[in-house]
Amino acid sequence: MTDRSDILVQKYGGSSVATPEKIRAVADRICQCRHDHPRMVVVVSAMGKTTDQLVSLAREVTSRPRGREMDLLLASGEQVAVSLLGLALQERGVPAISLTAAHCGIRTDDAFNRARIQSIDTRRIHQELDAGKVVIIAGFQGITEGHEITTLGRGGGDITGAAVAAALNASVCEICTDVDGVFSADPSTVPGAKLLPEVSFEEAIEMASSGAKVLHPRAAEICMKYNIPIHVRSSFHMRPGTWIHGGETLMEEAAVVGVSADRKIAKITLLDVPDRPGIAATVFQHLANADINIRLIIQSAAAQNRARITFILDEDLVDSAADLFQRWKDEGIAGQVVVEPHVAKISIIGSRLASKPGLAARMFAALAREGINIDCISSSEMKVACVIGAEHLDRAVKAVHEEFFGRRGELANGDYLIGSAAE
Amino acid sequence: MTDRSDILVQKYGGSSVATPEKIRAVADRICQCRHDHPRMVVVVSAMGKTTDQLVSLAREVTSRPRGREMDLLLASGEQVAVSLLGLALQERGVPAISLTAAHCGIRTDDAFNRARIQSIDTRRIHQELDAGKVVIIAGFQGITEGHEITTLGRGGGDITGAAVAAALNASVCEICTDVDGVFSADPSTVPGAKLLPEVSFEEAIEMASSGAKVLHPRAAEICMKYNIPIHVRSSFHMRPGTWIHGGETLMEEAAVVGVSADRKIAKITLLDVPDRPGIAATVFQHLANADINIRLIIQSAAAQNRARITFILDEDLVDSAADLFQRWKDEGIAGQVVVEPHVAKISIIGSRLASKPGLAARMFAALAREGINIDCISSSEMKVACVIGAEHLDRAVKAVHEEFFGRRGELANGDYLIGSAAE
Numbered sequence: 001m002t003d004r005s006d007i008l009v010q011k012y013g014g015s016s017v018a019t020p021e022k023i024r025a026v027a028d029r030i031c032q033c034r035h036d037h038p039r040m041v042v043v044v045s046a047m048g049k050t051t052d053q054l055v056s057l058a059r060e061v062t063s064r065p066r067g068r069e070m071d072l073l074l075a076s077g078e079q080v081a082v083s084l085l086g087l088a089l090q091e092r093g094v095p096a097i098s099l100t101a102a103h104c105g106i107r108t109d110d111a112f113n114r115a116r117i118q119s120i121d122t123r124r125i126h127q128e129l130d131a132g133k134v135v136i137i138a139g140f141q142g143i144t145e146g147h148e149i150t151t152l153g154r155g156g157g158d159i160t161g162a163a164v165a166a167a168l169n170a171s172v173c174e175i176c177t178d179v180d181g182v183f184s185a186d187p188s189t190v191p192g193a194k195l196l197p198e199v200s201f202e203e204a205i206e207m208a209s210s211g212a213k214v215l216h217p218r219a220a221e222i223c224m225k226y227n228i229p230i231h232v233r234s235s236f237h238m239r240p241g242t243w244i245h246g247g248e249t250l251m252e253e254a255a256v257v258g259v260s261a262d263r264k265i266a267k268i269t270l271l272d273v274p275d276r277p278g279i280a281a282t283v284f285q286h287l288a289n290a291d292i293n294i295r296l297i298i299q300s301a302a303a304q305n306r307a308r309i310t311f312i313l314d315e316d317l318v319d320s321a322a323d324l325f326q327r328w329k330d331e332g333i334a335g336q337v338v339v340e341p342h343v344a345k346i347s348i349i350g351s352r353l354a355s356k357p358g359l360a361a362r363m364f365a366a367l368a369r370e371g372i373n374i375d376c377i378s379s380s381e382m383k384v385a386c387v388i389g390a391e392h393l394d395r396a397v398k399a400v401h402e403e404f405f406g407r408r409g410e411l412a413n414g415d416y417l418i419g420s421a422a423e
Numbered sequence: 424m425t426d427r428s429d430i431l432v433q434k435y436g437g438s439s440v441a442t443p444e445k446i447r448a449v450a451d452r453i454c455q456c457r458h459d460h461p462r463m464v465v466v467v468s469a470m471g472k473t474t475d476q477l478v479s480l481a482r483e484v485t486s487r488p489r490g491r492e493m494d495l496l497l498a499s500g501e502q503v504a505v506s507l508l509g510l511a512l513q514e515r516g517v518p519a520i521s522l523t524a525a526h527c528g529i530r531t532d533d534a535f536n537r538a539r540i541q542s543i544d545t546r547r548i549h550q551e552l553d554a555g556k557v558v559i560i561a562g563f564q565g566i567t568e569g570h571e572i573t574t575l576g577r578g579g580g581d582i583t584g585a586a587v588a589a590a591l592n593a594s595v596c597e598i599c600t601d602v603d604g605v606f607s608a609d610p611s612t613v614p615g616a617k618l619l620p621e622v623s624f625e626e627a628i629e630m631a632s633s634g635a636k637v638l639h640p641r642a643a644e645i646c647m648k649y650n651i652p653i654h655v656r657s658s659f660h661m662r663p664g665t666w667i668h669g670g671e672t673l674m675e676e677a678a679v680v681g682v683s684a685d686r687k688i689a690k691i692t693l694l695d696v697p698d699r700p701g702i703a704a705t706v707f708q709h710l711a712n713a714d715i716n717i718r719l720i721i722q723s724a725a726a727q728n729r730a731r732i733t734f735i736l737d738e739d740l741v742d743s744a745a746d747l748f749q750r751w752k753d754e755g756i757a758g759q760v761v762v763e764p765h766v767a768k769i770s771i772i773g774s775r776l777a778s779k780p781g782l783a784a785r786m787f788a789a790l791a792r793e794g795i796n797i798d799c800i801s802s803s804e805m806k807v808a809c810v811i812g813a814e815h816l817d818r819a820v821k822a823v824h825e826e827f828f829g830r831r832g833e834l835a836n837g838d839y840l841i842g843s844a845a846e
Contacts, residue, residue, distance in 0.1 A: 020483030027484070054503070060443030061450070061511040069513065069521050073506030076499040080477070083496030088484035088490065098492050102525065103570065147526065 006227075007129065008037035009170040010101065011044075011139065011161030015178040016235035018048030026235060027088035030174075032133060034094065039129050043164055044085055045157035051140075065393050071112045071141075071402045075101070078157075086136050096134040101141040101149070104161065108142030108150045114291075115142050116148035117159065117307045119122035120167035125264025137164060155216035162219035166226035173223055175215055181241030182207070182214050182232055185259045185401045186295050193401065196258070198243040201256050203349055204230070206382045210347040211262030220244060255350045256359055257402045261397045262345035265295060266318045267375070267387060270309040270328065272335025275302035279333060280309060286324050292317050295343070296385065298376050309334075310376055312387065315341060343375065344393035346400060348384040360384045366403040372396050379383045427651075430552065431460035431517075432593040434467075434562065434584030438601040439658035440504050441471030443749075447659060450511035451558060452599075457517065462552050466562045466587055467508055468580035469500025494535045494564075498524070501561035504834035508559050522547065524564040524572070529583065531565030531573045538565050538573035538584065543590035559585060567660060578639035585642035596646055598638055598655045604664030605630070605655055606639050608682045608824045612817050616824065619681070621666040625651070626680050626772055629805045632771040634685030636780045643667060678773045679782055679827045684820050685768035687738040689720060690798070690810060693751060695758025696732055698725035702756060703732060709747050715740050718785040719768070719808065721799050729758075733799055735810065738764060766798065767816035770808040783807045789826035795819050 010033070017023050029087055034040055054073050056099070058065035079100055086098035101108075105121030113360070128135045139157030153160050158175060164172035185193040188253055199207075201224035208217035223230050223244070233241030273279055280299060287294060296312040318341055325337040348363050363384055367374055372395065376387040403411045433456070457463055475497050481488040504702055509521035512596050525529075528544030551558045561786055562580030565573045575582050581598060588596035605627070606616040624631075625649035631640035638644055646653050646667070656664030703722060710717060719735040736744070741764055748760040771786050788805060790797055797817065799810040811819055 013549075020480055023484050035619050057443055057507060058510055061446050063512040064514065065510065067513075069506045069509035069519075072523070073503055073510070076502040076506075079499040079502070080480070080496055083492045083499075084480060084484050086492035087488065087496070090490075091485040091487065096492075100495070100496055100572075149523075295762055315540055 003169070004171045005039075005073050005166045006037075006170045007039045007041060007170045008033065008172060008174065009041045009043065009165040009168065010021045010159060010176055012042065012176045012235055013157060014045040014050065014081075016047050017044055017085065017174055020084065023047075023084050025087050025343050026176075027085060027092055027094075027240075030089060031092055031094055032238070034134065035387060038132075038302055041125060041129070041135045041137060041164060041168060041170070042085070043137045043157060043161040043311045044078065044349075045139050046074075046079045047081050047084075050077040066113055068112050068148060069072065071115075072149050074151050075138070075141040075149045076155070076315050078125070078140050082136045082138045087214060089134055089136075091100070094134055095132050097128050097133065098136045098138075099128075101160075102143045102147070104137055106137075106142045108144060108152070110144040110146070110148065110150065110394075111147075111151055114153040115144075117142055117152070117163045120163060121290055122167050124291040125168065142280045144383075155218075158216035158219035159222065161221040162228070162230070165414060169226070170228055172220075173230045173253075175219070175230060176235040177232065178235065179214060180234045180239070182244075182258075184257075184405055186212075186261060189261060189397050190259075190401045192405070196242050197240075198245065199257060199360045200351060201244060201246065202382060203245045203351060206349045206380075207258055207260050208346075210260040210349060210383060210385065211345065212258070215244075233387055256348045256353070256363075257350040258348070259397055259401045259404070260347050260349060261393055262295070263347060263390070263393065264315040264345070265312050266315045267327070267340040267343045268311055268313065268318075268321070269340075270334035270336075271306075271338060273307040273309055273333065275298070275305045275307045278288075279307070283328065283333060287311075287321065287326070290320060290324060292321050292324075293333045296378050296387075298378050306335075312343070312345065343387050344390040344396075345387050346381050346393065346406070348400060349383050351382060353384060354379065354381045358413065362403055363400055365401045367423040369396055370399045372399075426592070427594045428592045430462045430464060430591045431456065431591045431595060431597065432464045432466065432584060432588040432591065433597040433599055434580060435465065435599045435658055436601065436616065437468040437471050437473065437579060440467060440508065440600055440651055443507065444469075445472070446504075446507050446511050449599075450508060450515055450517075453512060454515055454517055455661070461555075464548060464558045464560060464587060464591060464593070466560045466580060466584040467501065467504045469494045469497075470507075472505070473500040489536055491535050491571060492493070494538075495572050497574050498561070498564040498572045499626050502767075505559045505561045511555055511561075515830075517557055518555050518558060520551050521559045521561075522551075523561045524583075525566045525570070526791045527560055529560075529565045529586070530536065531567060531575070533567040533569070533571065533573065534689075535571075535573055537576040538567075540565055540575070540586045541587060548587075548591065548702050565665060578642075581639035581642035582645065585645040585651070585653070589645050596642075596651050596653045598642070598653060598757075599658040600637065601654065601658065602637060603662070604669075605681075607680075607828055608820055609635070609684060612684065612820050613824045614683075615828070617664050617828070620663075622680060623774065624667055624669065625665045625805060626774060629770075629772045630683050632682055632725050633683040633772060633806060633808065634765075634768065635681070635683045638667075638686070664836055668712045673684065679771045679776070680773040682824045682827070683770050683772060684816055684819055685718070685770070685808075686813070686816065688735050688766055688768060689738045689741045690763040690766045691734055691736065691741075691744070691748070692761040693732040693757035693759075693761075694729075694761060696730040696756065698728045698730045702730070706732060706751065707734075707757060708749070710734075710744065713747060715744050715747075719801050719810075721801050729765070734756075735766070735768065735811050761774070765813045766810050767813040767819075768808050768810050769816065770805050770806050771823065771827070774805060776807060777802065777804045785826055786823055789822045790819055793822045795822075 082098035089096035108115035139160040183193040232246040438701035504519035512519035562583040608616040653667040
């Protein structure tokens, strides 16, 4: 809150710099912002679908698009974007300098393809700001102690933006994107979804982890830790979007603040699992060793000494897990492994949800009225999630959103809103 | 000659790695070469037309595609190529590591867009070779003392290949390209042109400087200085191409060794120039200050205290020189500046040509028989060049090649052959 620097950090996503024309528009926008904020640091993602295209190229030469060389490949995308934005600003007479992670010391561990930022050496950034330049930084990438180039994984541009904002103690971290901010639900599914003027860090993290794609949850975590406010807003106009900040101004009542939808996920159920200590640990250590991330774990109480373990993961990770399914059967960890490749998850998010079970009940009732069967339920302090058939998801989101926010997005339960949108 | 290391350096041009399929083929080729050469260093250019595409992108955001940010942009192309080749080799079970100029300390001066290599820190390269890896190095790029990324200008991949070969005291520097080697003339113009088994460094340098595009002349200069033999050969098969090496095995007689053609050039003539000291120096200092490279300068003897200065430059540099033309007139340096935007140059190359004026006479006669007017003549120790109308060039090359090499490329004058080909 106090003692923040006068530095404005802006992060532009790939869709905001997808073409030379859009890069010119972003340069114009930065010129405009610079009148009020003479000290600006801009973090940029690769242009449009560049990262996907580089992954496709890699897949044409290798069956294992991973490791050190993969990061060297992917990091080139952001290098192109920062160079072009630098040239576009210089063309407008604005002093600007484009920096890679190596240039500005974004130090990470050496976990290629999913590195984590350890520190940022801000000396070069301050030096260039003091020289009156707009500092443009390549998102998504880092550098190890041994000078190897790393990348931070999907959504890494947001993480760079937040980490740079934290390291500079920025006045705000603006996430400039192709939607107007955070909505009470995905507007493409729920036409009545409303733009939320503000949400708490915790709510943003839960929303982002539950399928809302407007912001990477790690970015919100970093800004929460260093108490840097985030402003999620459009790259294409100057109207305010959604502020994400500490909870002091937010209401104290338990509340549903948004509905989020998680698509393209698969459900794996281990049946007939021996009910003894260490089995679950073994299963999830196997998955971790194979580098397979899990979205949700549900284990209900055992009956007759046999347990049932269910977990949810990205649909496109199922193939890489297939060897493990066989192994678990061979080793007697599971009598049977059931794979349901096309399921979906709907979540309601809100502070202190757990303290008010009536809110979960209203969600379940709304789904029941639509005739939608709930396959699994998982709940936490801030979230209630239901796994349902993928074909019901859009209908489910509309029904649950209407239950809590009314037909046109008005505050049906007097609650404060948050929601999802797609980058 | 003696004391060379057992390291084989191969350089692959952009056309050799233009697609994922071609990158896989290069990986296969490296696997094959590795049987005989366990210690291999491979220098790679950007894929196909990548550099041109990056320049086009830059032109869409700036009218000045130059400077530090431009090099950061262009260097991404080689980063992609080395990463993909590294992944392709790893896919084949070959240990390989892809290095940027920063990784392997290719130190340059800080003349962005046309930097010159000052030194290469070979420690990392040796370390990776000792670990049994194929070392893949990004061509065309360097790094300054202040860790800024630079590029070496057009054809810079060849320069990197030669400099790396020199730094490692390689057994040979192979230039792997999309033609079979160096020819006595461009085979696309002269169907009877012959592949030359060997030429001297000096001849290769003159040929390359006179429009033959098979090799950058700086690359030949570097290898000549460190006495590293160059082998120009096809990327697509294993047959030998053209060896370029020191002159000890080459013949002592004056000889025409090849005919080369220079297209897309313009001729500028300053008329009515005051015949006093310093004028030519002023003119060419102005051009140097504007970063405009000149291919040829011809100044004939003055008459009536007025001189005439002619120079040849790339067609696409004429626009950037236009301001100077006006300035020279305004400042009384030239009474008139005549611009001929579409001319061509034909050269014969050979050791000690100057000592045998009869060879130049045969060239002029061959052109005269074709009715081709010679606009200007310039000659040096190893070259006689004639400026002619662009529309006559192909006919001129055929006629002059036939004069010296006969109708089918046989050695009409018993001379040893060299020539041009296109990368």
